[in-house]
Amino acid sequence: MEMSSLGGIPYYILEFGDELVYFSPYTVSLFLLALVFTMFAVMAKPERQVDIAFGGDAYYAKETSLQELRFRRFMAIACGFASMGAMLTGDIFNFTLFISLVGICNVGIVAAVKNRHVQNAAYQYGIVALSATVPLFGAAALIAATTGTLSMVELWSSATPAVPLVVKALLVLGVMGEGMAPFYAAKAEMFRAPGAPYVIMCSLSSLLIFLRVIEVVLVI
Amino acid sequence: MIGYLLFAVVFGLLLLGIHRKVIARIQRRPGPPVWQEILHMLKFSFKSTWIPATASNILFVGVVLVAIGIWSAALFVLLAGGSILIIFGIYMLHKIVEHGFGLSSGSPYGKFGGVRSVISAASEIPLFVSVAVVALYTQSLEISSIVQYQAIHGPLLFIVPLAAIAMYIVILSKMPFGPFSIVESKELVSGYKTEHFGVWRAGLEICNGLKTYVLMFMFITVFIGGIPIWWMLAGMILLTVSLSFACAFSPMLSPFDSVTVQMLITGVMLGYAAVLGVIA
Numbered sequence: 001m002e003m004s005s006l007g008g009i010p011y012y013i014l015e016f017g018d019e020l021v022y023f024s025p026y027t028v029s030l031f032l033l034a035l036v037f038t039m040f041a042v043m044a045k046p047e048r049q050v051d052i053a054f055g056g057d058a059y060y061a062k063e064t065s066l067q068e069l070r071f072r073r074f075m076a077i078a079c080g081f082a083s084m085g086a087m088l089t090g091d092i093f094n095f096t097l098f099i100s101l102v103g104i105c106n107v108g109i110v111a112a113v114k115n116r117h118v119q120n121a122a123y124q125y126g127i128v129a130l131s132a133t134v135p136l137f138g139a140a141a142l143i144a145a146t147t148g149t150l151s152m153v154e155l156w157s158s159a160t161p162a163v164p165l166v167v168k169a170l171l172v173l174g175v176m177g178e179g180m181a182p183f184y185a186a187k188a189e190m191f192r193a194p195g196a197p198y199v200i201m202c203s204l205s206s207l208l209i210f211l212r213v214i215e216v217v218l219v220i
Numbered sequence: 221m222i223g224y225l226l227f228a229v230v231f232g233l234l235l236l237g238i239h240r241k242v243i244a245r246i247q248r249r250p251g252p253p254v255w256q257e258i259l260h261m262l263k264f265s266f267k268s269t270w271i272p273a274t275a276s277n278i279l280f281v282g283v284v285l286v287a288i289g290i291w292s293a294a295l296f297v298l299l300a301g302g303s304i305l306i307i308f309g310i311y312m313l314h315k316i317v318e319h320g321f322g323l324s325s326g327s328p329y330g331k332f333g334g335v336r337s338v339i340s341a342a343s344e345i346p347l348f349v350s351v352a353v354v355a356l357y358t359q360s361l362e363i364s365s366i367v368q369y370q371a372i373h374g375p376l377l378f379i380v381p382l383a384a385i386a387m388y389i390v391i392l393s394k395m396p397f398g399p400f401s402i403v404e405s406k407e408l409v410s411g412y413k414t415e416h417f418g419v420w421r422a423g424l425e426i427c428n429g430l431k432t433y434v435l436m437f438m439f440i441t442v443f444i445g446g447i448p449i450w451w452m453l454a455g456m457i458l459l460t461v462s463l464s465f466a467c468a469f470s471p472m473l474s475p476f477d478s479v480t481v482q483m484l485i486t487g488v489m490l491g492y493a494a495v496l497g498v499i500a
Binding site for chain 1: 273274275276277278279280282286290293297302303305306308309310312313315316319320323324325326328331338348355
């Protein structure tokens with residue numbers, strides 16, 4: 001399959017030796033979405049989540065303290081930058097670095113909330129994200145070992161040996177582990193955390209890295 | 221192009237109106253007129269608008285613009301014969317938009333609508349399998365190439381019927397009043413869109429119109445091929461009516477059942493794609 005028939009004809013490939021930044025309609029679309037939601041994280045104040053008090057008919061609005069807000073906003077912005085990097089890079093090692101940074105930032109966004117249930121969810125997510133770094137970086141190392149390059153454009157060309165299927169599976173497994181945040185939605189604990197612009201960054205970054213890894217696996 | 225965009229919004233809303241009408245007639249109710257959704261959009265455009273006191277203001281408004289923006293982009297990618305992978309990405313990102321709608325208001329109803337939107341992410345995987353199967357046969361994800369392939373080999377609907385069924389189920393999961401419509405079920409008032417009213421709701425209606433038009437157009441283009449616009453519009457109406465029958469005859473599942481059924485469908489589709497991959 002042609003590289004241009006996956007995410008559209010590349011507009012521009014910016015090369016720094018073996019490393020490169022890769023602008024195609026697909027990667028640029030994903031990059032722009034990461035940029036827009038990062039801007040939301042920069043500018044938007046967190047909502048005041050309305051909750052019901054047990055044992056009565058009272059309700060109250062949760063407030064986010066300034067200290068917590070600053071830390072989570074910082075983490076959300078860092079997560080946005082990492083996502084933008086992961087969308088544009090054309091180098092497998094940089095891709096895995098950005099993905100692991102997304103995982104770390106997602107843990108930070110959730111772990112800053114001073115609530116036992118939310119912190120439990122963050123702890124479990126952290127363990128999954130940490131474990132996922134093994135297949136993630138392992139896949140990058142195996143790609144370098146089997147093909148001699150980490151450049152996606154070179155990997156696509158028929159001149160380099162094919163990447164083994166099991167290595168592609170390891171890469172996907174690593175990305176799935178780092179982007180586990182949306183699956184924690186099912187636990188609901190994460191959503192006890194107020195701060196929509198930051199919580200959304202968890203889901204968005206995870207979704208974006210899933211979308212990018214599909215293209216990466218098809219390209220290499 | 222602006223004219224076509226407006227046409228797509230109006231026709232998409234008309235399809236949603238037909239959907240409501242068909243369901244009502246099956247249930248022996250008169251139902252609203254077919255242009256009811258267009259009237260809704262116009263009505264909300266001129267109603268008083270404000271932002272709830274508990275909301276995250278910029279996000280509350282921003283997601284409406286993002287919703288319209290991504291589906292407008294999807295329409296242009298579709299018309300330009302661009303990559304189906306971009307439309308797939310936009311479809312998945314719609315989850316984030318729903319999530320943003322729900323969480324930004326601070327309302328518990330919106331929040332649970334948003335949470336349900338994320339937990340039903342399993343419904344997107346059959347779309348990926350469907351795209352993968354199409355790519356396996358056509359060796360391209362460019363819509364123009366897929367259309368060319370069908371001009372030579374005939375509609376993909378007959379070549380890979382299970383992939384077409386998978387995409388049909390994906391579209392079904394996005395239709396209102398369907399078995400998988402857990403994000404806006406009645407126990408959550410209107411789910412993720414509960415707190416968006418006035419011009420924000422009008423924006424959401426525009427997004428729904430565009431989304432319906434793009435999904436129907438994509439289904440016909442990918443599985444039947446390039447056909448004249450009048451046939452395309454007639455095909456979209458037929459597809460809507462078939463979806464309305466599916467919605468009217470099936471109960472809305474509980475969130476747990478909805479996700480379980482979607483996971484089962486995903487498993488079957490992954491098996492199908494694996495078998496096709498081995499044969500190819």
